[in-house]
Amino acid sequence: MERYESLVIGLGAMGAATVYQLAKAGVKVAGIDRHHPPHTFGSSHGDTRITRLSVGEGAQYVPIVRNSHRIWRELEALSGESLFEQSGLLVLTSREDFDPSDETDFTLRTIGLAQTYGIEHEVLDATQIRQRFPQFAQVVDSAIGYYEPGGGFVRPERCIEVQLRLAEQQGATLYKGETVTHISSDEHGVTVTTDQRTLQADKLVV
Numbered sequence: 136m137e138r139y140e141s142l143v144i145g146l147g148a149m150g151a152a153t154v155y156q157l158a159k160a161g162v163k164v165a166g167i168d169r170h171h172p173p174h175t176f177g178s179s180h181g182d183t184r185i186t187r188l189s190v191g192e193g194a195q196y197v198p199i200v201r202n203s204h205r206i207w208r209e210l211e212a213l214s215g216e217s218l219f220e221q222s223g224l225l226v227l228t229s230r231e232d233f234d235p236s237d238e239t240d241f242t243l244r245t246i247g248l249a250q251t252y253g254i255e256h257e258v259l260d261a262t263q264i265r266q267r268f269p270q271f272a273q274v275v276d277s278a279i280g281y282y283e284p285g286g287g288f289v290r291p292e293r294c295i296e297v298q299l300r301l302a303e304q305q306g307a308t309l310y311k312g313e314t315v316t317h318i319s320s321d322e323h324g325v326t327v328t329t330d331q332r333t334l335q336a337d338k339l340v341v
């Protein structure tokens with residue numbers, strides 16, 4: 136039975152990055168996916184995914200995203216593929232009942248994080264939003280915008296394809312078209328059963 140230091144189940148955006156980074160770090164790693172990534176059946180399917188440093192969902196993501204922007208450029212240099220388009224990114228709130236002191240407002244949270252972490256950005260009022268982004272000419276007078284010039288979008292399927300290719304070049308084993316049907320663990324590590332084989336590992340990333 137084949138044994139690895141690490142196994143990664145699922146090779147979408149998360150798994151492809153995980154298996155690549157582990158392989159690059161010299162870990163004996165294998166990845167398993169029930170389909171042949173990149174494919175159309177998971178969350179990572181599609182042409183684009185937005186990305187920005189000031190992630191209004193939470194401060195904990197800021198260092199992770201900062202790191203990812205560096206990694207996209209690293210992967211582009213290694214692969215020759217275009218992965219990250221720094222088009223600039225606009226977040227805005229346009230609500231009649233907008234309260235500028237509302238700490239839960241997503242745009243205000245985004246602005247606050249950018250200020251805290253020194254992320255290059257501009258704060259726009261309704262007039263500036265209308266001038267710079269005429270497609271949003273209908274915003275209400277109290278609208279507020281956050282513009283991050285370093286934000287943009289990545290090409291998720293291309294990112295997966297590149298990372299899996301580079302992972303294999305770094306020695307990773309990829310089991311594609313195999314469905315994991317059972318996982319168990321004991322003091323010796325983890326055992327992963329697919330519809331085609333059984334694998335063992337010290338560590339498992341699901």
Ligand SMILES: Cc1cc2nc3c(=O)[nH]c(=O)nc-3n(C[C@H](O)[C@H](O)[C@H](O)COP(=O)(O)OP(=O)(O)OC[C@H]3O[C@@H](n4cnc5c(N)ncnc54)[C@H](O)[C@@H]3O)c2cc1C
Pocket residue numbers: 144145146147148149150167168169170172176177178179180183184185186313314315316
């Ligand atoms: C429409 C849409 C728009 C989005 N927009 C954004 C955005 O703009 N910016 C942003 O940051 N995020 C966005 N997201 C979120 C982001 O795309 C997801 O968080 C991300 O793609 C999740 O990746 P994942 O690897 O966790 O999941 P997936 O890509 O779904 O990968 C999971 C993998 O596991 C495999 N798998 C499942 N079960 C098994 C099994 N039993 N055995 C083997 N393999 C298995 C699947 O085949 C699949 O390949 C968006 C999501 C959606 C759906």
